[in-house]
Amino acid sequence: MTAETTAAVAFASDVILELRRLRKTFPGVLALDDVDFDVRRGEVHALLGANGAGKSTLIKIVAGLYQADAGEIRIDGRPVELRDTQTARALGVSVIYQDFALVQHLSVAESLFLGRELISSLGLIDWKRTHTEARRLLDRLGIDIPTAEKVSNLSMGQRQLVEVAKALGVQAKLLILDEPTASLSRAEAERLFALIRKLAQSGVGIIYVSHRLEEIAPLVHRVTVLRDGRSVGTHPVDRLDRQNVVALITGHQRRPAEPSGPRVRSISEPLLELRHLSRSREFVDISLVLRRGEILVLTGLIGAGRTELLETIFGARRPAAGEILVRDKVVHFASPRDSIRSGIALLPEDRRGQGLAAVMPVFANITLASLGDFVRRLLLQPRQELQHARRMIVDLTIRTPSPFQAAGLLSGGNQQKLVLAKWLSTAADIFLLDEPTQGVDVATKAEIYRLIRSIAASGKAVLVVSSDLEEVMEIGDRILAIRQGRIVAEFRNQALDPALVIDAITYGQAA
Amino acid sequence: MICDKSVSHHWLAVLDRIEPATIGPMAALLTMLLAFSILSPYFLTPSNLTNVFVQSAPLLILAAGQTFALLMGGLDLSQGSIVSLVSVVTAGVMMHHTLALGAAAGLGVGFGISLVNGLLIGRARIQPFIVTLGTLYIAAGLAMVYSGGSSIFGLPKPDVDYFFWFGGGFVGPFPVPVLIAALLIAAIYVVLGRTRFGRHVYAVGGNESVAVMSGIEVGRVKIVIYLISGGCASIAGFLMSGRVISGQPLLGAGDILLQSIGAVIIGGTSVFGGQGGVLRTVLGVFIITFMVNGLNLLAIDTFAQQVIIGAIIILSVWVNSLRRRRA
Numbered sequence: 001m002t003a004e005t006t007a008a009v010a011f012a013s014d015v016i017l018e019l020r021r022l023r024k025t026f027p028g029v030l031a032l033d034d035v036d037f038d039v040r041r042g043e044v045h046a047l048l049g050a051n052g053a054g055k056s057t058l059i060k061i062v063a064g065l066y067q068a069d070a071g072e073i074r075i076d077g078r079p080v081e082l083r084d085t086q087t088a089r090a091l092g093v094s095v096i097y098q099d100f101a102l103v104q105h106l107s108v109a110e111s112l113f114l115g116r117e118l119i120s121s122l123g124l125i126d127w128k129r130t131h132t133e134a135r136r137l138l139d140r141l142g143i144d145i146p147t148a149e150k151v152s153n154l155s156m157g158q159r160q161l162v163e164v165a166k167a168l169g170v171q172a173k174l175l176i177l178d179e180p181t182a183s184l185s186r187a188e189a190e191r192l193f194a195l196i197r198k199l200a201q202s203g204v205g206i207i208y209v210s211h212r213l214e215e216i217a218p219l220v221h222r223v224t225v226l227r228d229g230r231s232v233g234t235h236p237v238d239r240l241d242r243q244n245v246v247a248l249i250t251g252h253q254r255r256p257a258e259p260s261g262p263r264v265r266s267i268s269e270p271l272l273e274l275r276h277l278s279r280s281r282e283f284v285d286i287s288l289v290l291r292r293g294e295i296l297v298l299t300g301l302i303g304a305g306r307t308e309l310l311e312t313i314f315g316a317r318r319p320a321a322g323e324i325l326v327r328d329k330v331v332h333f334a335s336p337r338d339s340i341r342s343g344i345a346l347l348p349e350d351r352r353g354q355g356l357a358a359v360m361p362v363f364a365n366i367t368l369a370s371l372g373d374f375v376r377r378l379l380l381q382p383r384q385e386l387q388h389a390r391r392m393i394v395d396l397t398i399r400t401p402s403p404f405q406a407a408g409l410l411s412g413g414n415q416q417k418l419v420l421a422k423w424l425s426t427a428a429d430i431f432l433l434d435e436p437t438q439g440v441d442v443a444t445k446a447e448i449y450r451l452i453r454s455i456a457a458s459g460k461a462v463l464v465v466s467s468d469l470e471e472v473m474e475i476g477d478r479i480l481a482i483r484q485g486r487i488v489a490e491f492r493n494q495a496l497d498p499a500l501v502i503d504a505i506t507y508g509q510a511a
Numbered sequence: 512m513i514c515d516k517s518v519s520h521h522w523l524a525v526l527d528r529i530e531p532a533t534i535g536p537m538a539a540l541l542t543m544l545l546a547f548s549i550l551s552p553y554f555l556t557p558s559n560l561t562n563v564f565v566q567s568a569p570l571l572i573l574a575a576g577q578t579f580a581l582l583m584g585g586l587d588l589s590q591g592s593i594v595s596l597v598s599v600v601t602a603g604v605m606m607h608h609t610l611a612l613g614a615a616a617g618l619g620v621g622f623g624i625s626l627v628n629g630l631l632i633g634r635a636r637i638q639p640f641i642v643t644l645g646t647l648y649i650a651a652g653l654a655m656v657y658s659g660g661s662s663i664f665g666l667p668k669p670d671v672d673y674f675f676w677f678g679g680g681f682v683g684p685f686p687v688p689v690l691i692a693a694l695l696i697a698a699i700y701v702v703l704g705r706t707r708f709g710r711h712v713y714a715v716g717g718n719e720s721v722a723v724m725s726g727i728e729v730g731r732v733k734i735v736i737y738l739i740s741g742g743c744a745s746i747a748g749f750l751m752s753g754r755v756i757s758g759q760p761l762l763g764a765g766d767i768l769l770q771s772i773g774a775v776i777i778g779g780t781s782v783f784g785g786q787g788g789v790l791r792t793v794l795g796v797f798i799i800t801f802m803v804n805g806l807n808l809l810a811i812d813t814f815a816q817q818v819i820i821g822a823i824i825i826l827s828v829w830v831n832s833l834r835r836r837r838a
Contacts, residue, residue, distance in 0.1 A: 316724065340726035354724050357717030359785040368714055369725040371707045379705045422725070 014041035015077065016174050016205040017062065017093075022071035024057055026441075031057040033229040034071070039174060039205040044196060044219050046237070047209045049226035050249055050469050050502070055209050058226070059176050062207075063095040064088030075174075092173030096163045096180060102151045109134035109147035112166050137165055141195055157188025164195055168204075175199065176207045193219050225249060246499050246506070268292040270328070271461040272344075272430050274313070277322035282308040283485040286322070290430065295452060295462045297476030299469070300505045305485035306465040307349050310432045313463075314346040315339035326430070340369060342430075345423035349434040349465075351412070355419040358408025362400050363389035365407045365418055370425040392421040397447060413437075413444025420451060429460040436464060437471060449475050473498050481505045535830050536779055536794045539823075543798065547805035554808055561686065565679070567800040568688035569594075569747040571793065573771040574778075575692075575699050576743025578792045579736040581775045582703075583716040584784025585639030587737065589628060590744035590771055592650035594763025597621040597748030599654050602663040602758025610670035617752075618745045624650050625741020629734035636730075639737075647768075654760045663758030671756055678753025688750045695743065699789045712736060716784025766817075773820065774799050777827045798823065 017039040024032040032054045039045045049055045060066045062073070064082040073080055075091050082088045102111050112134045120126040134147040143161050151159060160180055167175055177196070181189040196219060200206055210216055217237055224234040225248040232248050240248075272290040277283070283305035290296050298306055311317045313324060315333030323330050326342045333339045336346070348354035356365045366389045367374060374385040389403045396417045400410055407418055416436060423431065436452065437445045452475055456462050466472050472479055473493065481489040481504035489504040547554040573590050580587040601617030624646055631642040666674065680687040703709040711732045714722040722729050744763070751762055778795030780787025799820060806816045 314724075335726075336724050337726040337728060346724065348724060353718075354720045357714055357721045357785060359781070359783075360713060360717045364710060364713070368710070368721070368727075371710055375707055379701070380707065380710065382705070 015039070016041055016075065017207075018072075018074040018077075019058075019062075020072040020074070022058070022061065022073070023069050024054075024061060024066065025069055030229050032061075032068070035226070035229070035231045037224055037231065037234070039207055041203050041205055042200050043221045044200050044206045044208055046216060046220040046223045047207055047226065048223060048245065048249060053226040053249075054229040055226055056178065057229075059095060059178060059207065059209060062088065062093060062174075062176065064093070089170065092171065093176070094167035094170060094172035094174070095176040095178070096160070096167055097178050102159055102162065102166075104150075104152040106151055107147065108138075108145055108149050108151065108154075108162055111151055111162060112137060112147075112169050114166075116170070137169055141165055141168070141198065143195070155188065157191065160188070160192055161195060164192070164199075168199065172204060174205045174207070176209070178209045180208075181210075246502050249502060268294070271326065272313070272463070273325040273328070275323040275325070277309070277312065277319050277324065279305075279308060279312060279317065279320045281485075283312075283482075286482075286487060288480060288487070290461045290463050292429075292459055292461055293456055295456045295464060295475050295477045297464045297466055297472050297479045298482055299466055299472045299476075299479060299501065300482035301467060306482060307434055310346060310434050310463070310465055311348075313339070313432060314344060316346075340426065340428070343428050344430045344432065345369075345426060345428035347416070347419050347423065347431070347433040347436055349438065351415055351419065351439075352408070356407045356415055356422075359406055361404045362393070362398070362407050362410070362418060363403035366392050366403075366421045366425060369422050373425075388425065392425065396421050396424075396451065411441070411444075413440040413448070416440055416448060417444070417451070420448075424455070431455055431460060431462045433462060433464045435466055435468075437466075437468065445471075469498055469502065472501060483507075533779055533791055533794060536777060536791065536798060536827065539827075540794060540798050540801065543801055543805065547801070547808070551805065551808040554805060559804070559808075563800055563804045564689045565686045566804075567796055568686070568692040569751045570767065570770055570774065570800065571692040571796050572695055572743050572747040572750070573767065574774040574792045574796050575696050575789050576740040577771045577775050578699070578703075578780060578787065578789050579712060580639065580740045581716075581772070581780050581782060582712050582784055582787055583733065583736050584719075584782075585632065585733075585736075586643065586772060586782075587628065587639070587740040587744075588643035588768065588772075589624060589646040589650055589741065590747075591763035591765075591768030592647045592654065593621045593624050593741050593744040594748035594751060594767065595654040595760055596624065596650045596657070597745045598752040598762040599658040599663060599758040599760050601749055601752055602666060603657060605666055605670060605674070606663060610673050613670075613674075614749060617749060621745025621748060622738065622742055625738045625745070626734070628741055629737035632737055633730040633733035651764065658758060658760040660760060662760070664756075666756060674753045675756050676753070678750045678755070688754070691746070691750065695746070696789055696793060699739075703789055708732065708735060713785055716781075716786075718785070770799055770820075773824045776824055779827065779831060781831070782828070 015038050017037075019035060019037040022032050022035045022037070035054070035058065037047075037058065047055050047058065057066060061068050062082065064085040064087050067083070073082060075093075080087075080091060082091075082093075103114065106114065109131045113130055118126045118129045118133065120129075131147045138145060138147065141161070141164070143165060145154065145158055145162065151162070154162065164175070164177075180192060193216070196206060196208070208216060208220065220237045222234055223237050223240060223245075225232045225245070227249065268291045270289045270291050274286050274288050277286040286309060288296065298309070300306055308317060312319050315336045315338050324333070325331065326344070331338075331342060333342070352358060357368070360368075363386055367385050371380065374381050374388070386403060392398070393400060393403060398410070398417045398421065399414050407415060410418065433452065437448050440448065449471075452462055452464065456477075464475060473496070476493045479491040479493055479496070479501060480487050481491070481501055483505055489500075491501060553559055573594075577587055577590060597617040597620060600620045601613045603613075604616040605613030628639075628642055628646055631637050632639050677687055677691075682690060703712065711722065711727050714725065714727055715729050715732050719729060722732075748763060752758060755762075774795035775787070775792050776782060776795070777798050778787070778791030778793070780791055802819065802823070803816055806819070
């Protein structure tokens with residue numbers, strides 16, 4: 001910035017957190033590239049950026065979860081080394097993650113004092129004091145939730161408020177909120193904002209990670225935008241408008257070269273069709289047609305109901321309303337088994353949880369969904385099975401020392417290719433891919449894109465869910481923008497301006 | 512890369528070979544055999560070895576079945592009670608009818624309890640620990656109720672001789688229970704390594720969500736697993752009753768259940784599921800039975816033996832977890 005506002009100058013001596021030339025690399029990825037960042041006392045500082053821009057890496061370093069490779073961290077002007085989360089907490093850093101860390105079965109009071117229980121002279125928990133102290137803390141913040149209420153009975157918004165109270169109970173100087181309103185209703189969000197404002201006034205510094213500036217603009221003092229691991233500037237919020245922010249987040253992104261190979265013909269037959277598909281609180285009135293040979297990308301922010309939609313198509317969840325048609329026939333899947341039989345494959349977002357069995361060898365993961373092909377007279381034929389596995393390993397360039405290697409020992413990208421190999425071994429012709437390159441290094445990403453294109457080129461249909469804008473622009477033939485569970489815009493990926501997509505998933509209707 | 516030549520001797524043992532988990536127990540067994548041979552002149556005699564094998568047979572069968580339960584990440588606590596129930600029902604029915612009818616009734620009841628286990632675990636989705644803890648009590652209680660709490664002796668001739676043949680007879684030089692155990696283990700080895708169902712067992716134990724998402728009928732796999740585990744217990748109960756030619760309501764109430772689970776663990780099958788195999792279980796069984804036999808020959812009392820077996824169970828899992836952490 002060339003000129004700081006006068007208000008900011010007044011705060012300048014009051015810097016709580018200062019990051020200088022922070023750098024962090026992961027295998028194959030430069031997550032943070034010499035980032036400068038600071039937070040002042042009483043300030044709400046918004047951290048914006050697309051997925052993969054480095055926001056979560058930055059807050060995880062401040063939280064002590066990751067260690068920076070280079071750069072300096074100062075808290076209250078003193079250089080510190082945040083070796084672990086305890087150190088960070090002791091220095092007054094409190095983080096509230098998107099998936100809150102509250103124990104369901106505990107009461108509100110118990111949750112507030114978890115890990116620092118109030119002990120009576122007998123060495124037992126002093127329940128009376130726990131509840132009075134909890135009450136006092138909640139009252140101070142204007143939160144009217146009974147202290148004896150179980151966490152499991154609270155709404156998402158109430159849980160978020162309890163999280164904030166808990167963070168403050170430990171005298172936080174710096175509070176980090178990661179996309180805190182993702183699962184909150186409008187009214188709940190307003191209450192949270194009121195609380196955040198109150199905290200800022202009391203002198204706490206706040207980092208607010210978000211995708212949506214518009215929503216939080218009245219709350220925020222300064223904005224820092226990250227793009228591809230670099231800070232593209234810190235600005236006072238009143239100098240920015242919607243166009244500005246979108247431009248900063250996307251940068252002067254060049255459209256990737258037109259992907260080669262045969263493109264979609266809208267005359268090709270539809271393989272999968274959704275008609276007004278809905279599931280309460282997850283997605284609403286989703287209608288789409290997926291055709292042979294096409295890559296359709298569904299993009300939106302995390303929590304927009306995308307994963308749930310794919311799992312519903314795959315038979316792992318039941319739709320509340322609407323119809324699924326496979327090859328023009330209405331289907332009702334009771335389980336993934338049924339959908340697999342109809343030729344559907346799902347590459348899940350949670351690779352280690354749902355994609356592959358980490359303790360099983362590579363070859364057994366590859367053939368898990370197509371074992372029937374290797375059975376002769378009731379017995380598996382190991383020779384054919386291994387032969388097939390080896391061919392997939394070569395075809396998909398899965399880097400493994402042998403087919404007998406435990407799948408969990410492969411790198412993220414190779415695990416992902418392994419799950420693809422599993423489905424390519426079946427007769428599936430409808431591929432649902434949920435965040436196919438999450439946690440995958442750049443080189444493998446390119447290979448996976450090639451694979452996805454070749455799947456489509458071989459006459460199959462691919463539905464990709466992705467929140468990585470570059471990926472969306474790179475592989476999508478058509479792009480559907482989804483926001484809060486609804487499809488808000490459809491784009492044909494020809495000379496498309498990425499800003500339009502960002503705008504749609506962030507604000508709804510195109511500007 | 513492994514060339515095709517090595518695959519030909521690779522192919523049967525594919526899943527057992529993933530990691531060298533068998534090296535530890537194998538070394539333990541060999542060390543033990545060596546030590547006992549040196550310490551006791553009676554240990555390495557044909558009659559002693561035959562004796563050990565005959566005594567191992569029921570445990571081999573039980574533990575082979577238990578292997579399935581552990582491979583899927585569960586366990587079967589009801590095996591011992593099934594042994595007792597099969598014993599009294601077989602003898603009780605045989606008393607007034609024939610051996611064939613007794614065997615059918617006894618084994619039928621055993622499979623019935625196993626089916627209850629399977630349905631509660633596979634369909635009602637209750638944890639295996641809870642379900643089999645319940646059926647442990649139920650089957651043990653039923654055995655006492657049916658027999659009135661006392662042993663059933665004096666089985667009618669000539670059927671009682673056939674009955675004994677199953678538990679203590681010979682075919683040529685081979686004891687019948689050992690032959691039966693060997694056949695069962697061979698069959699289970701093929702099932703685990705060479706059938707779709709076997710692979711599904713590993714998949715369910717390795718990662719149940721992945722199994723569901725790959726189209727495997729997880730509920731059905733679990734039902735079959737507990738049918739096999741309880742079925743093996745039923746067969747073991749039948750053979751053990753034949754050996755004592757009577758129905759004993761406390762036949763499976765002793766060590767045998769814990770030895771069955773212990774043998775699988777000592778052999779190196781992971782308690783978290785997904786890794787292991789029946790050959791490892793055979794190793795585990797021999798470690799336990801040779802340990803007991805050797806210590807008996809050295810006149811070390813049974814209470815001290817329990818201390819040693821307990822220590823071996825913990826040690827084997829500890830060694831395995833160290834290896835895993837390094838990986």
